[in-house]
Amino acid sequence: MDGPKRCLVAVLVLASALAGCGSPEHGTPPERGDIVSTTPLLGLPAEQTAVLLSDGGINTPVRNGVDAFRVDYRTIGPQGEPTTASGLVVLPRSDSRRLRVVGYEHGTMVLKSDAPSVDTRNLPDRLRTVMFAAAGYAAIAPDYLGLGNGPGRHPYTHAPSEISASADLLRAAAALAARHHRELDPNVLVTGFSQGGQAAMALAEALQAGAVPGFGVAALAPVSGPFDLRQVQLPAALDGRVTPGAGVLFLAYWITSMNRIHHLYDNPAEAFQQPYADRVEQLFDGTHSEITIVTALAITPAGLLTPRFLAWAADPTGAAAKALADSEDTCDWTPRVPVRLYAATGDRAVPYANAEHCLQALHSDTATLHNLGDLDHSGTARVALPEILSWFQQQFAPS
Secondary structure, three states: OOHHHHHHHHHHHHHHHHOOOHHHHHHOOOOOOOOEEEEEEEEHHHHHHHHHHHHHHOOOOOOOOEEEEEEEEEEHHHHHOEEEEEEEEEEEEEOOEEEEEEEEEOOOOHHHHOOOOOOOOOOOHHHHHHHHHOOOOEEEEEOOOOOOOOOOOOOOOOOOOOOOOHHHHHHHHHHHHHHHOOEOOEEEEEEEOOOOHHHHHHHHHHHHOOOOOOOEEEEEEOOOOOOHHHHHHHHHHHOOOOOHHHHHHHHHHHHHHHHHHHHHOOOHHHOOOOHHOOHHHHHHHOOOHHHHHHHOOOOOOHHOOOOHHHHHOOOOHHHHHHHHHHHOOOOOOOOOOOEEEEOOOOOOOOHHHHHHHHHHOOOOOOOEEEEOOOOOOHHHHHHHHHHHHHHHHHHHOOO
């Protein structure tokens, strides 16, 4: 683990030690992970849960019904400032008092209203979370900062805030479970897709390092994560190995997000060519769809970025290098638990080499890479997540 990552984990450990010492319910100041509000979302018996999942294209075995809640909770922002976030917590309708937990980290989204806890269309991320709960697990899915009910804008692929939002939802979920006279097993099964693959990797490292007192990691199974931005994801976005529209979305989302944290530019015209510079930041305000964003921007990254930022993307230095450090190196640790990486050679949004480089960086005989073949990006999640559920059930059965 390098110096910056050691510092990050140390800060998280200190902040976690301070969190949870009090609760507003007992007249003490609010702390990270405290519940602000809960909203019941679903309450379904097993038969209706199976219909819900089947209608969404998920045909995994259903063991029990589910009760799903939106939880708004206290957490911290990218600079450590107090804020709130929302997340989805789904409890199984079972007789088990002690519940094993699956943490699911969702993929790239630009609409606040698509986040798992506020989604009203039963999009895949909500249904995947329900899938794990229908098998007997307590399942949680953070919306991340700035999505769902969270204020402000989303810091896209910013690993420190993905960790803090996920860790504080774990604390909030434990409090919610206690209200229902249940407790959460401390060893978490972690998975996630796309951006969520990167977030899952970062969260698992933090859990293993003891950054979330009361919780550890039991197993990790990320799917199609953009783990290596410098050597794989950014070069592939620039040279056409990534589909141009996906490359434009990724670069625009990442640069505008990281500018708010690392000050990459004073004016968008320094980074983006006109007429895109005048509209790009507004497009990522959480109210525009991916289609709207992509059609409002250049066709290719070369048409989107200025020569200076094209050079920066190819060889990040200065503030760009610092921003990059907050998004990658999530595989730079040695897991002591089983790890299954899933990726597809047919993926033209997140190239397979991301997973290959991650496997090499982990330096662990507990980690394996599973090639899903000639699938597109979304197809990797459809195939991998039911396999991951089956693996969890076989090796880490729900209580």
